[in-house]
Amino acid sequence: MNRAADIGIYSILFSLILVLISLVFSYWQKLGLEKDILISMARAVVQLIIVGYILNYIFGLKNVFFTTFLLLFMILNASYNAAKRGGKIRNIFIISFLSITLGTLVTLIILIFSGIIKYEPYQIIPIGGMIISNSMISLGLSFKQIKLNFKDKRDEIETKLALGATIYQSCSNIVKDSIKVGMIPTIDSAKTLGVVALPGMMTGLILAGTSPVSAVKYQIIVTFMMLSATSITSFTAGYLSYKKFFNDRKQLINK
Numbered sequence: 001m002n003r004a005a006d007i008g009i010y011s012i013l014f015s016l017i018l019v020l021i022s023l024v025f026s027y028w029q030k031l032g033l034e035k036d037i038l039i040s041m042a043r044a045v046v047q048l049i050i051v052g053y054i055l056n057y058i059f060g061l062k063n064v065f066f067t068t069f070l071l072l073f074m075i076l077n078a079s080y081n082a083a084k085r086g087g088k089i090r091n092i093f094i095i096s097f098l099s100i101t102l103g104t105l106v107t108l109i110i111l112i113f114s115g116i117i118k119y120e121p122y123q124i125i126p127i128g129g130m131i132i133s134n135s136m137i138s139l140g141l142s143f144k145q146i147k148l149n150f151k152d153k154r155d156e157i158e159t160k161l162a163l164g165a166t167i168y169q170s171c172s173n174i175v176k177d178s179i180k181v182g183m184i185p186t187i188d189s190a191k192t193l194g195v196v197a198l199p200g201m202m203t204g205l206i207l208a209g210t211s212p213v214s215a216v217k218y219q220i221i222v223t224f225m226m227l228s229a230t231s232i233t234s235f236t237a238g239y240l241s242y243k244k245f246f247n248d249r250k251q252l253i254n255k
Contacts, residue, residue: 059122067121071128075100078136085140087147090244095237100135103233107131107225116221130201130222131229134186138230142182142237149174150245154252167246175238182234186226193223 019041026033058070079096086092108117108128117123150157153174160170168175193199194216201222205215247253 055125058125062120064119067119067124070121070125071104071132074129074132075104078132082136082139082143085143086241087143089143089147089241092143092241092244095240095244096139098240099139099233099236100132102236103135103229103231104128104131106232107229110228111221111225127225131225134226135229135233138182138186138234139237141185142178142234143241145181146174146178146238146241149177150252157252161250161252167243167250171242171245175242178241179231179234179238182237183227183230186230190223190227193219199223 019037022037023034025031026037058066075097078100079093082096082100083093086096089095108124108131111117111127112119117127150171153171157170157174161167199219199222202215202219205218206212210218245253
């Protein structure tokens with residue numbers, strides 16, 4: 001297959017018609033989103049251009065230490081954002097960091113040792129970014145669910161504790177539910193791959209000139225790695241965070 005031609009500036013400018021359609025709908029229906037649409041699109045363009053030049057430079061370095069530093073930076077940033085979902089859970093940032101790091105490391109190590117990718121910037125940064133981003137979203141959902149369940153099932157937990165149950169026995173269903181909620185979006189997405197929509201990575205590869213069969217192989221690997229990362233991240237977070245809802249006397253803390 002022929003490689004996709006480089007997109008020219010005039011083509012990009014012409015594609016602004018797509019943004020104009022959103023603006024027209026917003027104005028027509030009096031949604032009041034015109035300003036947000038313009039700001040978000042402007043930011044997206046500027047940010048992507050900057051990132052494009054930065055990645056172009058980084059990919060040329062091929063420095064193991066710098067690549068590792070970038071991965072760590074992405075994990076720290078993702079942990080900070082995921083921790084916001086955890087609210088007042090004690091040591092929430094550390095829990096987020098450990099969970100995302102473990103999910104990312106295990107997944108990348110398997111991909112590297114299987115020979116699918118190499119530890120080079122042009123492969124590790126994009127793949128690592130996909131894993132970390134998915135893990136962050138999964139973690140946010142898990143934190144939100146575990147907080148909600150501890151709030152709604154407070155009386156049930158206290159009753160179990162009064163009857164002699166351990167901390168984990170009193171809230172095991174809550175922990176499992178938070179893990180499940182973190183994994184469900186990835187599982188549901190996998191069920192509809194190729195049926196409801198073609199995934200972004202697969203579509204991008206096809207547009208770049210890769211054969212559909214080869215693109216499918218890459219997408220299968222991406223699906224496997226997303227499931228691995230979200231399951232490890234959700235599991236780790238669930239079992240690290242539930243104790244933070246209790247004090248040293250095994251009493252529920254008011255949140």
